[in-house]
Amino acid sequence: MVSLMVDSTTTTVRSWESRIEGDGGMAGINIDLELRSKLISRYYIKSLFWKQLHQRRRNILEAENSSRCDVMSRGFIGIPGSRYIPTKNNWEIWKLEKEINSMILKVVKERAAANYEKDLLQMILEGAKSYGDQESFPSDVSLDRFIVDNCKAIYFASHETTAITASWCLMLLAANQEWQARARAEVLEICKNNLPDADMLRNMKTLTMVIQETMRLYPPVVFVIRRALQDLKFKDITIPKGLNIQIPIPIAQQNPDQWRPDAHQFNPKRFAKGILGSSTSPSDYMPFRIGARICAGQHFAMAELKVIVSLILSKFSFSLSPAYHHPPRFGLVVQPGNGVCLHNRRVS
Numbered sequence: 001m002v003s004l005m006v007d008s009t010t011t012t013v014r015s016w017e018s019r020i021e022g023d024g025g026m027a028g029i030n031i032d033l034e035l036r037s038k039l040i041s042r043y044y045i046k047s048l049f050w051k052q053l054h055q056r057r058r059n060i061l062e063a064e065n066s067s068r069c070d071v072m073s074r075g076f077i078g079i080p081g082s083r084y085i086p087t088k089n090n091w092e093i094w095k096l097e098k099e100i101n102s103m104i105l106k107v108v109k110e111r112a113a114a115n116y117e118k119d120l121l122q123m124i125l126e127g128a129k130s131y132g133d134q135e136s137f138p139s140d141v142s143l144d145r146f147i148v149d150n151c152k153a154i155y156f157a158s159h160e161t162t163a164i165t166a167s168w169c170l171m172l173l174a175a176n177q178e179w180q181a182r183a184r185a186e187v188l189e190i191c192k193n194n195l196p197d198a199d200m201l202r203n204m205k206t207l208t209m210v211i212q213e214t215m216r217l218y219p220p221v222v223f224v225i226r227r228a229l230q231d232l233k234f235k236d237i238t239i240p241k242g243l244n245i246q247i248p249i250p251i252a253q254q255n256p257d258q259w260r261p262d263a264h265q266f267n268p269k270r271f272a273k274g275i276l277g278s279s280t281s282p283s284d285y286m287p288f289r290i291g292a293r294i295c296a297g298q299h300f301a302m303a304e305l306k307v308i309v310s311l312i313l314s315k316f317s318f319s320l321s322p323a324y325h326h327p328p329r330f331g332l333v334v335q336p337g338n339g340v341c342l343h344n345r346r347v348s
C-alpha cells in the first residue's frame with residue numbers, strides 16, 4: 001500500500017521538477033488543485049475502485065468546484081423537514097444525488113459481467129451479497145442502496161479530507177520556515193536517499209507532530225453529528241430524545257483554556273508528548289472523531305499524508321506566493337478559499 005502511495009507522489013514530484021527546470025529554477029504551483037485532481041485521484045484510481053468510477057465522476061468533481069457543493073452542505077442544516085420541500089436547492093441536491101447513484105450503479109453492473117481483481121468495490125459487492133444471502137438488510141435498505149451508500153461514504157470520507165489536509169499542511173510549512181526546515185531535516189535523516197517505506201514513516205516524529213497540529217487548526221470535517229437516543233441533561237440544558245446534536249470540532253480543538261494562550265497559532269511542539277500530552281483535555285482533539293465511529297481510515301490517511309509531505313519536503317523548499325489569500329471556505333470540508341499557491345525550488 002505504501003509503495004502505491006509513493007509511486008503516485010513520485011509522479012507528481014517529477015512533474016513539479018520539470019516545471020521548476022522549465023521556469024528557470026522556481027515554479028508557482030497551485031498545490032491544492034494538484035493534490036486533489038491529480039495526486040490523490042491517481043492514487044485512488046490505482047488502488048481502489050475508481051478505475052471505472054473515475055471516468056464517470058467528472059460531474060462529482062465539477063459539483064465540488066461549483067456552488068452545488070455548498071448547496072449540499074447547506075441543505076441539511078436548518079428547519080426540520082426542510083430537506084423534503086421542493087425548493088430550487090433541494091431539486092439540485094436530488095438531481096445531483098440521482099446522477100451520482102446511477103453512475104455508481106452503472107459501474108457495478110459492468111462489474112457483474114466480468115471477473116475483477118479484489119479491490120475495494122469488489123469487497124463492498126461481496127459484502128452486500130453475503131448480507132443479502134443472509135437476509136440481514138434492514139427492511140428499508142435495498143441491495144443497491146447498500147452498495148451506493150458505501151461507495152459514496154468511502155469516496156467523500158477519503159478523497160477530499162486527505163487532499164485538503166495535505167494542502168493545509170504544506171501551506172503551514174510554507175508560512176513557518178523553521179518547521180519546514182526541521183521536518184525536512186528529519187525526513188532526509190530517516191530516508192537518506194531512499195524512498196519512504198512503512199518503517200521510515202513510523203519514525204517521522206516531527207512530521208507526525210506537524211500533521212497533528214495541521215488537523216488541530218484545520219480539521220477537514222467541521223461538525224460531527226450525533227442523535228440523542230434518550231433524553232439527556234447537561235447542567236441546565238435539556239436535550240430531548242431524537243434531537244440531532246452538532247459537535248463543532250474546531251471550537252473544541254482551539255479553546256485557549258485547554259490549548260493554552262497560543263491555541264490559534266501553529267505550534268507542533270504541543271504534540272511532542274503525543275496527543276495525550278497535548279492539552280489539558282486531550283479528548284477535545286478529534287480530527288478523526290473519537291469513540292465507536294472513529295474514522296475507519298485514520299491510519300491509512302496518516303500514512304498517505306506522511307508519504308506526500310515527506311516526498312515533497314525531500315525534493316523542494318517552498319514559500320507562500322504573495323498572491324495567497326487566507327480565508328478558508330466551508331464546503332463539504334473546510335478548504336482553502338482561494339487555493340494555495342506555493343513558490344517551489346529544488347532542495348540543493
Ligand code: HEM
Pocket residue numbers: 153154157158159161162165219220221224225286287288289292293294295296297298300301
Ligand atoms: C485527513 C483525512 C481524514 C479525516 C480528517 C477523516 C475524518 C473522519 C471523521 C471526523 C469521521 C467521523 C464522522 C462521524 O463520526 O460522523 C470519519 C469517518 C470515516 N472515515 Fe475518515 N477521515 C479521513 C480520511 C479517511 C480515509 C483515507 C478513509 C478511507 C480510506 C476514511 C474512511 C472513513 C470511514 C469509512 C468513516 C465512517 C466510519 C464509521 O461510521 O464507522 N477516512 N472520518
